[in-house]
Amino acid sequence: MGAVATTFAAGVLAARKGYAQPTGSVSQLSHIRLGKRDEDRNPLIKDFIPLAGLEDLEFGGWDPYSDDAYAAAMKAGVLDARHIEGIGEELRAIQPMSAVFSPRWVKNLEDTDQVKDGSTHMDNAESLMEDIDRFRAEKQVDRLVTVWCGSTEAYEDPSEVHLDLASFEQGLKNNDSAITPSQVYAYACLKMGVPFANGAPNLTVDIPAMLELAEQEGVPIAGKDFKTGQTLMKTMIAPGLKSRMLGINGWFSTNILGNRDGEVLDDPESFRSKEVSKLGVLEHILQPDVYPDLYGDIYHKVRINYYPPKGDDKEGWDHIDIFGWLGYPMQIKVDFLCKDSILAAPIVLDLALFMDLAARAGKTGIQEWLSFYFKSPQHAEGIYPENDLFIQLTKLKNNLRHMMGEDLITHLGTEYYDEG
Numbered sequence: 249m250g251a252v253a254t255t256f257a258a259g260v261l262a263a264r265k266g267y268a269q270p271t272g273s274v275s276q277l278s279h280i281r282l283g284k285r286d287e288d289r290n291p292l293i294k295d296f297i298p299l300a301g302l303e304d305l306e307f308g309g310w311d312p313y314s315d316d317a318y319a320a321a322m323k324a325g326v327l328d329a330r331h332i333e334g335i336g337e338e339l340r341a342i343q344p345m346s347a348v349f350s351p352r353w354v355k356n357l358e359d360t361d362q363v364k365d366g367s368t369h370m371d372n373a374e375s376l377m378e379d380i381d382r383f384r385a386e387k388q389v390d391r392l393v394t395v396w397c398g399s400t401e402a403y404e405d406p407s408e409v410h411l412d413l414a415s416f417e418q419g420l421k422n423n424d425s426a427i428t429p430s431q432v433y434a435y436a437c438l439k440m441g442v443p444f445a446n447g448a449p450n451l452t453v454d455i456p457a458m459l460e461l462a463e464q465e466g467v468p469i470a471g472k473d474f475k476t477g478q479t480l481m482k483t484m485i486a487p488g489l490k491s492r493m494l495g496i497n498g499w500f501s502t503n504i505l506g507n508r509d510g511e512v513l514d515d516p517e518s519f520r521s522k523e524v525s526k527l528g529v530l531e532h533i534l535q536p537d538v539y540p541d542l543y544g545d546i547y548h549k550v551r552i553n554y555y556p557p558k559g560d561d562k563e564g565w566d567h568i569d570i571f572g573w574l575g576y577p578m579q580i581k582v583d584f585l586c587k588d589s590i591l592a593a594p595i596v597l598d599l600a601l602f603m604d605l606a607a608r609a610g611k612t613g614i615q616e617w618l619s620f621y622f623k624s625p626q627h628a629e630g631i632y633p634e635n636d637l638f639i640q641l642t643k644l645k646n647n648l649r650h651m652m653g654e655d656l657i658t659h660l661g662t663e664y665y666d667e668g
């Protein structure tokens with residue numbers, strides 16, 4: 249029930265009532281070209297693919313604070329009261345269920361008022377499964393999807409308990425201290441056959457035990473860390489510079505934000521999770537091993553600073569030192585005054601609809617075709633993640649074409665087949 253989750257639910261409810269457009273949602277607004285360019289077939293994705301409709305959705309969630317979605321949205325301060333009032337009744341009806349939570353993993357959240365008190369992680373996982381069953385029955389929904397919009401947990405490398413499912417289940421029963429709350433949720437969801445997409449940078453489903461569980465239960469997973477704000481910009485600009493073979497010496501990214509996410513990230517351990525997921529992006533796009541002269545020696549620094557007056561209106565600065573012909577230096581400065589949750593909400597919608605589609609299409613395990621939405625896309629072992637936003641979009645659309653038995657658009661072949 250944080251800023252992202254409530255902005256997402258409010259936006260869908262508002263769109264459903266015709267108050268607003270779901271701007272930023274590829275599933276709702278993007279067209280997809282089919283066949284040759286002279287065929288003039290360019291439907292909306294949502295008309296091409298049998299996705300669940302906005303009017304079919306029900307919302308639920310867990311939170312260690314008992315505020316309903318209306319109160320939480322007002323506190324988050326992302327949307328103006330005038331946007332919230334028209335859907336106030338629907339938002340008030342979204343009451344969070346009590347959370348699996350531990351201050352060991354998320355600091356800076358105080359006075360929580362609804363936390364499950366099972367004596368083991370396994371007890372808590374079972375309680376989550378009961379919640380899922382109850383939600384399914386009460387709302388009379390056919391299918392469920394989880395998108396993790398909870399706080400960023402402290403960073404820790406995977407340990408023994410994460411390496412296979414048997415050890416993980418033993419760890420749930422033994423209350424192993426390396427198991428995080430988000431992993432207890434992921435376990436419960438996957439056991440219940442509910443696809444799980446991770447919007448935070450934690451290693452929630454990004455551990456071997458969860459991959460094993462996802463395959464065993466035949467459930468799709470995806471992650472991690474919604475690609476919004478500064479990283480979205482980075483994955484637009486870096487491929488452009490690389491496509492022109494312009495060199496980069498340094499990339500300094502810093503931002504100030506004042507929402508609860510910023511407060512949590514003020515804790516160095518939670519920031520470490522974010523830093524790891526943000527830093528990898530340039531490495532994979534620029535391929536310094538292939539282009540050592542252009543990208544082999546980049547000083548890449550990422551900073552996040554909690555600054556309460558900014559609220560959810562983040563300001564992100566990028567200072568990029570580039571070089572061109574004969575090594576002449578140039579600079580690019582970006583000052584992005586963005587609204588994090590406004591950029592994240594459509595991602596939650598698209599992930600919910602596409603993960604549901606993936607499940608119906610019988611896809612299991614990591615959904616790499618949804619890399620488009622993540623800062624640190626989960627990928628199969630032995631290959632590198634695809635971070636270039638434009639390749640990611642092509643991959644997403646080609647997967648949709650493939651699912652529907654249409655020709656892929658490969659950029660190869662005749663002029664008729666390129667994306668144009």
Ligand SMILES: NC(=O)c1ccc[n+]([C@@H]2O[C@H](COP(=O)([O-])OP(=O)(O)OC[C@H]3O[C@@H](n4cnc5c(N)ncnc54)[C@H](O)[C@@H]3O)[C@@H](O)[C@H]2O)c1
Nearest residue numbers: 250251252311347397398399400429448474476508509588
């Ligand atoms: N907004 C963005 O652009 C963006 C981008 C990438 C990733 N994210 C990630 O998405 C997540 C949500 O961001 P936000 O701005 O909504 O943050 P937020 O602080 O407003 O919301 C997080 C919510 O999670 C709750 N929470 C914490 N631990 C929980 C637990 N164990 N179980 C259930 N609920 C729990 C908190 O009480 C809070 O209500 C964060 O992890 C953030 O890093 C956000």
